[in-house]
Amino acid sequence: MLVFQRIGATAFGSLRDLGRLGMLQWQLITVLVAIPRSLRLILRQMYIIGNGSIPLVLVTSVFTGAVATVQAHYQFQDYVPIRFLGTVVAKSVVIELGPVLTALVVGARVGASIAAELGTMRVTEQIDALEMMAIDPVRYLAMPRFVAACIMLPVLTIFSDGIAIFGGFFVAVQSLDVPEKVFTDGLRFLFDSKDVWGGLIKGFCFGAIIALSGCANGFNARGGAAGVGEAAMRAVVTASLLILVTDYVLAAVIFQVLFS
Amino acid sequence: MSGQGDGSGIRVRGVHKCFGDQVVLAGADLDVARGEARVILGRSGQGKSVLLKLIVGLMKPDAGSITVDGQDVVSMRRKQLYALRQRFSMVFQGGALFDSMTVMENVSLGLREHTKLPLGEINRRAERALEMVDLSESGPKMPAELSGGMRKRASLARAIVTEPEYLLYDEPTTGLDPITSDAINRLIQRLDEELGVTSIVVTHDMTSAFMVGDRFGLLSKGRFVFEGTADEARATQSGPMRAFIDGDSTVARD
Numbered sequence: 001m002l003v004f005q006r007i008g009a010t011a012f013g014s015l016r017d018l019g020r021l022g023m024l025q026w027q028l029i030t031v032l033v034a035i036p037r038s039l040r041l042i043l044r045q046m047y048i049i050g051n052g053s054i055p056l057v058l059v060t061s062v063f064t065g066a067v068a069t070v071q072a073h074y075q076f077q078d079y080v081p082i083r084f085l086g087t088v089v090a091k092s093v094v095i096e097l098g099p100v101l102t103a104l105v106v107g108a109r110v111g112a113s114i115a116a117e118l119g120t121m122r123v124t125e126q127i128d129a130l131e132m133m134a135i136d137p138v139r140y141l142a143m144p145r146f147v148a149a150c151i152m153l154p155v156l157t158i159f160s161d162g163i164a165i166f167g168g169f170f171v172a173v174q175s176l177d178v179p180e181k182v183f184t185d186g187l188r189f190l191f192d193s194k195d196v197w198g199g200l201i202k203g204f205c206f207g208a209i210i211a212l213s214g215c216a217n218g219f220n221a222r223g224g225a226a227g228v229g230e231a232a233m234r235a236v237v238t239a240s241l242l243i244l245v246t247d248y249v250l251a252a253v254i255f256q257v258l259f260s
Numbered sequence: 261m262s263g264q265g266d267g268s269g270i271r272v273r274g275v276h277k278c279f280g281d282q283v284v285l286a287g288a289d290l291d292v293a294r295g296e297a298r299v300i301l302g303r304s305g306q307g308k309s310v311l312l313k314l315i316v317g318l319m320k321p322d323a324g325s326i327t328v329d330g331q332d333v334v335s336m337r338r339k340q341l342y343a344l345r346q347r348f349s350m351v352f353q354g355g356a357l358f359d360s361m362t363v364m365e366n367v368s369l370g371l372r373e374h375t376k377l378p379l380g381e382i383n384r385r386a387e388r389a390l391e392m393v394d395l396s397e398s399g400p401k402m403p404a405e406l407s408g409g410m411r412k413r414a415s416l417a418r419a420i421v422t423e424p425e426y427l428l429y430d431e432p433t434t435g436l437d438p439i440t441s442d443a444i445n446r447l448i449q450r451l452d453e454e455l456g457v458t459s460i461v462v463t464h465d466m467t468s469a470f471m472v473g474d475r476f477g478l479l480s481k482g483r484f485v486f487e488g489t490a491d492e493a494r495a496t497q498s499g500p501m502r503a504f505i506d507g508d509s510t511v512a513r514d
Binding site for chain 2: 117125
């Protein structure tokens with residue numbers, strides 16, 4: 001029985017988490033009109049989310065591109081001409097690896113930090129203090145983070161795409177002895193700007209997920225330091241899972257319906 | 261003090277509040293007239309802070325009614341609640357200063373958000389509020405750099421800068437040394453006299469209570485078991501109020 005109880009409790013907890021995300025999303029939409037007067041707060045969050053994530057995304061992307069290149073080269077063997085190496089690397093990076101890996105690493109960093117910050121504000125009554133001052137916490141705290149993440153994730157995705165392709169190029173030329181021109185011609189071959197746009201739409205949606213998950217878990221933190229830790233963990237887990245699920249849904253919607 | 265007949269002031273009737281199995285308030289009644297300084301006494305965990313949060317709609321009661329100047333708080337929607345809260349300020353137990361902002365930014369936030377005053381005027385008022393609590397030097401500091409007593413005072417400055425009609429204090433002297441407590445109490449007295457606000461002070465510090473309160477209420481097991489003026493409280497010879505004043509655990513336990 002205990003097993004079923006646990007399964008039930010986990011399922012209920014997940015549904016409740018999703019419900020909270022949905023509710024917060026709705027509240028956020030209603031306060032988007034306040035964007036013009038919140039520009040300063042949004043810019044500050046853009047700086048924290050965007051600039052702060054650059055080193056992390058840089059390292060992740062260089063190695064993503066490098067691994068993609070090495071693996072593709074190995075898989076090609078003698079069956080696929082090496083001039084397609086650049087093509088495969090560019091396509092996989094721009095469509096999939098860039099947006100998803102950026103979202104996962106930035107999600108862990110930013111999601112946890114938002115949840116911990118707002119969670120601490122919750123347990124130290126700072127959110128009550130805002131409410132008491134008639135300042136809507138959704139408008140003042142969640143909305144700037146949400147807007148900033150929706151803007152900065154596509155920007156970081158573009159950055160990641162460029163760095164990953166450069167990483168791939170570097171490995172191909174330096175260690176796999178692929179001639180520069182062969183790789184760059186491969187990059188251009190079959191290049192379609194729709195792929196980049198698709199990746200950017202993904203980045204936008206992932207940014208929304210990261211901020212929503214961080215804010216919802218932070219706002220609902222309870223009970224001191226342990227509660228804040230729990231909120232940060234839930235924020236990262238929820239964001240990571242939702243990013244992967246949404247990635248599938250977006251792949252189907254963007255590339256099979258929208259761009260087909 | 262104005263009368264209660266016209267509906268002005270705060271009126272709490274039969275308020276119940278539970279958290280899970282734990283009953284915190286079980287039919288509490290409270291009347292606070294305009295201009296009054298009401299002290300709510302009670303042991304820890306008797307629902308004093310919860311009552312404050314119910315009055316301003318930060319929590320909803322399970323049953324009962326709460327009105328402020330005749331307006332029903334319980335049924336208020338968000339917008340109305342925000343309008344009501346602009347007439348209130350609360351000094352939270354831990355200060356609840358925003359720790360990502362300087363003391364000055366903390367104090368001026370309410371004015372920046374709710375008024376169209378020029379920045380110079382906002383800063384001037386914030387500085388004046390900080391001066392009132394003897395923190396004029398601490399404006400540029402972050403809350404983490406302040407001591408416990410300074411945090412409470414900064415929180416007080418943040419509460420008074422918007423010139424509220426009602427000031428709620430949640431244990432303003434808890435955890436402070438006697439000298440700092442005395443300074444805070446004098447400050448509360450001074451604010452009552454100079455700004456003419458209606459205040460509710462939740463505390464279990466009797467020295468503080470006698471210094472700042474006009475009327476006392478003692479909360480026990482979710483209800484008020486004593487109501488009266490400071491003199492009446494002092495004069496009580498028996499019962500829970502006497503036990504509370506004397507710190508007598510043999511009577512106060514039940």
